[in-house]
Amino acid sequence: MERLHRKERVAAILKILSDNPNKIYSLGYFSEKFDVARSTLSEDVVIMKKLVEEIKCGTVETISGAAGGVKFIPGMADEDEIKFIEGLCKMLQSPDRIIPGGFIYMNDIIYSPDIVSKMGIIFAQRFQNRKPDYVVTVETKGIPIAIMTARALGIPLIIVRTDSRVTEGSTVSINYVTGSSKRIRTMSLSKRSVKPESKYIFIDDFMKAGGTSYGIYELMKEFSCECVGIGVAVESYTESKKVKEYFALMELKSVDEEKQEILIYPSKYYTEKLHH
């Protein structure tokens, strides 16, 4: 490779770091890759730190010590976050999303790579300091958001199945009661997919009464794992939830089939933030 100038090298290093969020790269790695002195690289890092702060896309962190180096932590500015959430609410308000039975069609949103990448960064930013070892989700619709959250945190994803398939080896299963329809469902997870006594966050697309979150809690307890956060794209308005602490991006107040009206807003978290 031709020796790069600083204007190229800074861009190249930032691209590598940002493609691999939360992964630590030693200065030695870049020093060898770009054939340049560590002291020069330290200056590059200073430029990068200032830059990502300036364009508000996260932070570049230096880790000292033997296993040290530099890593990129994705983030989003408060004003961009609220603008993004408001934009989603506007899209979801459209009456042609009403599905008979009082449901709302969201697949185009929760399967859009562009949108789920941003949701992933928001959830990661929210739960980063709780130091989760895994992102857990349950099949099917929450998977795209959950894998993007896992990507932003640089940790593995675990997908809990609602039937036990032969191809995953021995599994642990539990029965749980859905919070809204009071039906009994089964969830199962392959034994070898989790290290016992780990920390996890649970990510999903939708929360009604929180029965699924509670089921996940029960299932993960079988692995002695601790829940350090719950994040959902949309929570629907319900008097009581089976879980107390969770972070929702949006709150669905009502779907009125007769009036052809959907009321959906940024969640309490954002409305409280806006009033302060």
Place this chain on the structure above:
Amino acid sequence: MERLHRKERVAAILKILSDNPNKIYSLGYFSEKFDVARSTLSEDVVIMKKLVEEIKCGTVETISGAAGGVKFIPGMADEDEIKFIEGLCKMLQSPDRIIPGGFIYMNDIIYSPDIVSKMGIIFAQRFQNRKPDYVVTVETKGIPIAIMTARALGIPLIIVRTDSRVTEGSTVSINYVTGSSKRIRTMSLSKRSVKPESKYIFIDDFMKAGGTSYGIYELMKEFSCECVGIGVAVESYTESKKVKEYFALMELKSVDEEKQEILIYPSKYYTEKLHH
């Protein structure tokens, strides 16, 4: 925002482009964002083009005309691709992955954000020129790979369900026969999720006799959609497949429970490439 120097601006623009693969940004957008003349930006673009070529992570393309601008197309160098695939085969060969019944445990691989991002870039690179409108997959295990492929191509993901859920509105369902176990299964897709007469690629984690791929073909035919590519992470060795053209990353030759041996190799595509 403080006015950026070129060494910062090139990094900032490349970060934005590479976070939004295949999305066209006008020079006017960057000109306004960074308060800089278009002529200066044109020079930045020249630097970026040379740089991404140098570090072999894709291409920066300029699109002329009224809707023109600049976009980033992710890619991977041939030597990095084969090294990545060989690394995966090495991981998957480990005998402790054998699951009773002759299956192989892959969840840690196909749910790893780092690995599925790279697979997504490989599939995107492979099918980019066929100009698909959608990436299609079927629940559950292929979803992480499929969303990353959709992200790299900058197009939406469609998830076909194996049961029809009430929350997706009216659906089109088909019955199909699995290629290996000859069982009848159902697949369904919400009517509003696809524009008729679109092109799609089908992405999945595993292909045995190709029954699922053929089922998807039948289902998408109901929407007058055309399959322009099939990509799977692993194909298992079977004399005959129900589909003729597909691209696999790896080929699973055998899982021998008695000998505790898994034989898995880079697919024909790579082995042929290596011999030329």
